[in-house]
Amino acid sequence: MIKELRILPGYDKNRQKEKFDNIAIFSGEAVGIVGPTGSGKSAFIEDIEQLAQGDTATGRHVLVNGEIPPDFLRFNPKKKLIAQLSQNMNFLADMTVGEFLILHAKCRGKGRSLIDKVIYYANQLTGEAINKNMNLTILSGGQSRSLMVADVALISNSPVVLIDEIENAGIKKHMALELLSGNGKIILVVTHDPVLALLTNRRIVMKNGGVAKQIETSSHETEFSKQLSYVDRGLFNIREKVRNGEVINSDMLKFHYTGQALPAMEN
Numbered sequence: 001m002i003k004e005l006r007i008l009p010g011y012d013k014n015r016q017k018e019k020f021d022n023i024a025i026f027s028g029e030a031v032g033i034v035g036p037t038g039s040g041k042s043a044f045i046e047d048i049e050q051l052a053q054g055d056t057a058t059g060r061h062v063l064v065n066g067e068i069p070p071d072f073l074r075f076n077p078k079k080k081l082i083a084q085l086s087q088n089m090n091f092l093a094d095m096t097v098g099e100f101l102i103l104h105a106k107c108r109g110k111g112r113s114l115i116d117k118v119i120y121y122a123n124q125l126t127g128e129a130i131n132k133n134m135n136l137t138i139l140s141g142g143q144s145r146s147l148m149v150a151d152v153a154l155i156s157n158s159p160v161v162l163i164d165e166i167e168n169a170g171i172k173k174h175m176a177l178e179l180l181s182g183n184g185k186i187i188l189v190v191t192h193d194p195v196l197a198l199l200t201n202r203r204i205v206m207k208n209g210g211v212a213k214q215i216e217t218s219s220h221e222t223e224f225s226k227q228l229s230y231v232d233r234g235l236f237n238i239r240e241k242v243r244n245g246e247v248i249n250s251d252m253l254k255f256h257y258t259g260q261a262l263p264a265m266e267n
Contacts, residue, residue, distance in 0.1 A: 013040070013208050081160060084162040124172070125146035
């Protein structure tokens with residue numbers, strides 16, 4: 001069981017050593033990975049996915065529970081304890097959703113009773129309903145991502161989940177993060193989305209291929225994230241109405257948040 005991941009510094013794109021001693025991430029913690037496009041966000045989580053030992057382009061090392069991970073954790077697909085949800089997910093297997101979930105549950109030593117629960121939670125994340133008789137290959141990007149989020153949260157034994165830009169899938173991202181983090185997993189979220197970034201416990205800021213700094217999420221930011229989440233939910237509902245062919249009226253554009261007002265935008 002992975003209770004702690006510890007990342008030791010490597011090098012940025014200019015081969016300058018990263019300026020941190022180590023980064024420890026603990027079970028039950030959600031950490032955001034932020035920075036401009038090309039800043040090294042994806043490379044950072046790829047190092048974690050590979051449990052790098054100085055053998056990647058960045059030269060970073062990753063320790064598991066304070067120790068160098070054994071080779072079977074790194075290279076044996078059946079033993080790997082890290083799940084990754086990538087930006088683009090498409091199923092190639094010619095089977096139904098139900099058949100896939102039954103097979104995965106069996107592989108993980110879980111019962112069939114979880115199947116309906118996974119589909120239920122997947123349908124809470126997407127506006128496009130999924131049923132167990134649908135073929136995997138016809139699922140949309142949003143349906144696929146929602147199904148895999150629920151599957152990882154409820155069936156997978158992976159104690160570490162790496163999420164690469166979940167906001168691009170058009171699903172209820174705040175709910176997805178809550179579902180995943182509510183199971184004691186280590187969650188790392190690569191994101192450009194301020195709603196997701198401020199929902200995490202802290203965020204690692206990437207620049208020029210290296211870690212520039214870490215920021216603990218303040219109480220002010222946590223409160224602000226609630227306001228942003230409220231607006232984001234409103235926008236999600238409007239998006240679903242547009243997709244369903246409904247006409248948008250002015251009443252739908254009023255987000256009646258009961259907390260503090262959003263601060264004025266700076267010029």
